[in-house]
Amino acid sequence: MTVYQPSSDKAGDDEERHGLLSNVDEDAEVHPVPPQSNSPTSSQCSLGRNWKLLASLCALVLLTVVGAGYLGTYVSQNPARQKEVLFSNGTHEFQRTVILISIDGLRADYLDRGLTPHLLDISKQGLRAKYMKPVFPTLTFPNHWAIMTGLHAESHGIVANNFWDPATNTEFQYNREQSAWNATWWLGEPMWETAERAGLITANLMWPGPPTTLSGVSPTYFVPWRDRVPLQEKLDQILEWIDIEDVDARPELILMYEPSLDQAGHATGPMSALVNETLLTIDIFARNLHNSLLSRNLSQIADVIFVSDHGMGDTSTIEWVYVDGEDILGETWNNVTHHDGWPSMGLRFTEGTDERIVLDKLVQASKNPEIGSKFEVYTTDSYAGGHLEEAVPMPPRYHFTSNERIAPIWIVPNLGYALTTKTMGEAGMSTGNHGYDSDEPSMRAIFVAHGPFSHGAKALSSTKSQPSVWHSVTNDVYVMPGFANVEVYDLIMRLLDIEEWAVPTNGTCGFWDAYVDL
Ligand SMILES: [Zn+2]
16 A cells, blocks of 8 residues: 655635426435445547447447346446555545536636636646537536536437437436436446446535436435535535545545536526626635645645536527428428427427428528528438438537437527527527537536646646647646547546546547646
8 A cells, every 4th residue: 555645735835498407306415325346347448439339239228128127236246446545635544536526507718707716726726728618419417417428418318408218208307306317318327437336435416417327326425406505515515525534435536516607697698797796606616625625735636627518608689480480390390299409409200290391391491591590400310201412410520310319300509599489489588598509619618627637737748749739828827728528537537547447438549648647
């Protein structure tokens, strides 16, 4: 056993149209669950596009297994990872620790408003990406699960906040416990499951996802979703975990979720005073967490990473597009049985509907100069009508076609437009919204990291000749180029030294080599 004594950094050195989960357990209890272990995987990198096929196959297998009523516990014959390296903060032994915090709806350029001096200061001491690119659709649940699993939505199965699954004839609803906590919806392996399999202790403070996966694995500590929990209460919970006396009971991976900024962005728009005020509270939280770790002499032991799931667009002057209007679908809309993924519309139809007729109307509408600039029309792998010459397959950059949960025809509004029908009308549209093209700058998320990994990254940059990978700008601010959020899973595996337990992802093999010298 190696005990590492840090040498520096002493203390003082310094939704959319709807709301978020509203009726999931009101009690914010901490539920300790014994960690379980099972077999490690071999060390693997991204399977790239092949993963789509594998994921589809896995989804089929999982559905078949669930359909057969199997809900057994995942038990291993192999021992958990041996914990060989301990660090000391001077008073206690620590495992290497990672704290991953998601601030819902923290748009990348919010950090340039001069309202987040502490987050920027943290990024100066550590590193910051120009932006982190969300997966499509740029919605909360698909992106939080993408960060957890390293998979695009077509692979991890949470293809929107609300969507229909033709395999089970049921609807996923993010704000209903029976689906939000039902493991059969959530494909792929979240990083906390991998860490638990590797024998680590994990803690989940409200990060979206089920409390237990299909394999029967749970975080050791789990705090369920509850709205309007003060940030101080969340900080207290994190520190309570950090301060656990017994190193074998203390979490090494801590996840936290905070929705207040997204709620403010929806309510009054990204340019509003409420967003700016909420940014200030987020920044104070970041400062307090940073100082709390410094006062415990943990800056060489704990990595803190702030991310967000997506940005926020200004929809205060939105133009409504009536999909059932005579100039688009007209009465053909009556054949629509489900429309998934608002503000987009993934359309499903009554049995016997000729999807070619629907697609033809949409394509014709998109050629109308009055309408064409307002939305895009795409077909996916589940489209059964044969492709019209004019039809556009879902863009490959969305990685959003190869899953039967993805409806056959999608209408994706361009920024500035919102889809509706005569029945739905124009009520309830928020002043800010997301869900649009994942390449839209206003949809971009953040990545800010501080801790031993980021310090090492700076040192690495001076010893490796990879100037194009990232750069240092004035005031010692290190800025990584924008990167996809499906890369985060592999980073956490590396920081926790459990890469040999990692599962395949849509991340890029070797992506973190330029930043992590571990
Ligand atoms: Zn969100």
